[in-house]
Amino acid sequence: MDFKGNVLLVNSPLFRESQHDYDENVIPPMGLAYIASNLKDNGIYCNLLDAVYHKMGVKEICQYFSKTTPSFVGINIFTTNMHLVKEIVEKCQIRTTFIIGGQAAKFLYHEIFNWNTKNKIIVIIGEADFLFSALVQDNDNAISFEEERKNPPRELFKVDAKSPFFPREISDLHLHREFLENEPSKNKNGYKEAFIIASRGCKYSCAFCAAAKNLNKDNLIRRRSAQSIKNEIAEIQSLYNGNVNAIRVLDDLFLRDIQSIKLAGKIFNKSGLSWRSMAHVLSFKDINVATLCDLRKSGCIELFIGVESGSEEILKKIKKFHNIIKIKETFKKVFQAGISIKAYFIYGFPGETENNMSKTFELAIELKNYAKVFGVGFRASAFKFRLYHGTKIYNDFLLKNSMCNIKIMPDNTLSNITGRNLFNFTSGNYSAVSDDCLNKFVEKTNLLKTF
Ligand code: B12
Ligand code: SF4
Incomplete structure (x- = not known):
């Protein structure tokens, strides 16, 4: 890859060593791409190095720094890989300024400030589309929220709805x-x-999710106009010259209610493209099958829906405000309209029992059987619960365990049994069952699909 400028943005790796044994589909880092786009619009050339896509580990990334000597390195951080980002920053051999951001940054900045490096570290909390280039250009309006007098210093910047750098x-x-x-x-x-x-922010507050509304109160939920989405679709079609036949909308919650479902139908209608997006079970509560048939006609082939659990008790605990009846009703309606569903399930919530887990598995089987009746696709994707910084479950856990130093590691046992690497990490087993029992539920649920 040619290095064009003095800013390097890195999509941080998930594994310490460069891995060559996974061939799962990798989704591009949209947040970093928006930051890079704004830098470009300001005449600042930057490179975006996607370490996940290129299967680069800590060593290769540090070598890349030495080869390209960027003045600024922007890198995203997640609960899952915070120890790797730390290692990258601490092992970096060049003089540079690190700018660190992403969803987990607001809960980790104290820790980040203590990393052992001679380089300056800036942490940005919130959406950095505009602030990143302002900092690179030394814009006087970019005022730090907190500063730690180390040599070189550590600085914290916040972008919330009140900030002049907020992408309103x-x-x-x-x-x-x-x-x-x-x-x-x-x-x-x-x-x-x-x-x-197509939108930023989610209106729900699931207890296991870092995108939850109650954790991001300083930000506003924003939606793009139908015209701007149509323009982007037209741009994609012309840029790739017929080489794209589907769109994946990566929003937390693209289809959130009856209005958004009708609007999505209008946006994609006549685009000639197929499309997929996230939805919530409750997004469909006022919807009839006829409206969903229109959605199917607009090209909607598959929806991603977080079911999470088949136990009412767990659903309440994790603040997922749908119930089993609603889940079944929704799946039937969507299947009847000819739309496939990829359903997500989580096993191993704190205190979860084998009985709870069995209910989830039984529900997954029932949903798959509905899909069979309607002759449409159903895929189950099951995960082991992970503790993410700042989530309600994490905070509750902190209250009970004053010393909580979570470390998430690749879960090789699960990867081996599910044949999936990128999304199997473990931060421990908080449930009431053994590791083996938990892993078996994940394994057998993942096998459920119609075709
Ligand atoms: C799409 C998505 C993905 C995609 C793309 C990931 C990526 N690298 O961008 C895929 C499927 C690959 C993915 C992977 C993972 N994801 Co993900 N993902 C999302 C999702 C649903 C939307 C993100 C998005 O594109 N939003 C739209 C863009 C515009 O916003 P953004 O990404 O937040 O970026 C803005 C700001 O955060 C900030 N920012 C982002 N990066 C950086 C970097 C710098 C240097 C700075 C200064 C600022 C900055 O500025 C951006 C522009 O405004 C979010 C949920 C959410 N709402 O955040 C989860 C989410 C971010 N993912 C999460 C996690 C954990 C992961 C994984 C670690 C999971 C795993 N495998 O273990 C991996 C990370 C691997 C990696 N390095 O990419 C968690 C993070 C929680 C946490 N405490 O760590 C979230 C919040 C979901 C959750 N369950 O809570 N993810
Ligand atoms: S899990 Fe989905 S619905 Fe729940 S808060 Fe996160 S993004 Fe929103």
Whole structure:
């Protein structure tokens, strides 16, 4: 990869060593691509290195720094890989300024400030589309929220709805698609897919999720205008010249209610493309099958729906405000309209019993059987619960265990039994069952699919 400028953005790796044994589809880092696009619009050339896509480990990334000597390195951080980002920063051999951000940054900045490096560290909490380039350009309006007098210093910046750098009108943000290296991406169904973000923020507050509304109160939920989404779709079609036949909308919650479902139908209608997106069970509560048939006609082939659990007791605990009846009703309606569903399940919530887990498994089987009746696709994707910084479950856990130093590691046992690497990590087993029992539920649920 040619290095064009003095800013390098890194999509941080999930594994310490460079891995060559996974061939799962990799989704591009849209947040970093928006930051890169704004830098470009300001005349600052930058490179985006996707370490997940290139299967680079800590060593290769540090070597890349030495080869390219960027003045600024922006890197995202997640609960899952915070120890790797620390290692990258501490092992870096060049003089640079690290700018660190992403969803987990707001809960980790104290820890980040203590990392052992001679380089300056800036942490940005919130959406950095505009602030990142302002900092690179030394804009006087970028005022730090907190500073730690180390040599060199550590600085914290916050972008919330009150900040002049807050991307209030997300319809106006333009994404330069050259930063999405792996687009178009060929997915398992053979579609050549491009990726878009149509909204930011989620209205729900699930207790296991870092995108929950109650954790992001300083931010506003924003939606792009239908016209700006249509323009992006037209741009994708012209750029890839017929080489894309599907769109994946990566928003937390693209289909959230009856209005958004009707609008999505209008946006994609006549685009000639197939599309997939996230939805919530409750997004469909006022919807009839006729409206869903219109959605199918607009090209909607598959929806991603977080069911999470088949136990009412667990659903209440994790603040997932749907119930089993609603889940079944929704799945039947969506299947009846000819739309496939990829359903997500989580096993191993704190205190979860074998009985709870059996209910989840039985529900997954029942949902699969509905799909069979309607002759549509159903895929189950099951995960072992992980503790993410700042989530309600994490905070509750902290209250009970004053010393809570979570470390998430690749879960090789689960990867071996599920044949999936990128999403099997473990931060421990908080449930009431043995590791073996928990892993078996994940394994057998993952096998449930119609075709
Ligand atoms: C799409 C998505 C993905 C995609 C793309 C990931 C990526 N690298 O961007 C895929 C499927 C690959 C993915 C992977 C993972 N994800 Co994910 N993902 C999401 C999701 C649903 C939307 C993210 C998005 O594109 N939003 C739209 C863009 C515009 O916003 P954004 O990404 O937040 O970026 C803005 C700001 O955060 C900030 N920012 C982002 N990066 C950086 C970097 C710097 C340097 C700075 C300064 C600022 C900054 O500025 C951006 C522009 O405004 C979020 C949920 C959410 N709402 O955050 C979860 C979420 C971010 N993912 C999460 C996790 C844990 C992961 C994984 C670690 C899971 C795993 N495998 O173990 C991996 C990370 C691997 C990696 N390095 O990519 C968690 C993070 C929680 C946490 N405490 O760590 C979230 C919050 C979901 C959750 N369950 O809670 N993810
Ligand atoms: S899990 Fe989905 S619905 Fe729940 S808060 Fe997170 S993004 Fe929203």
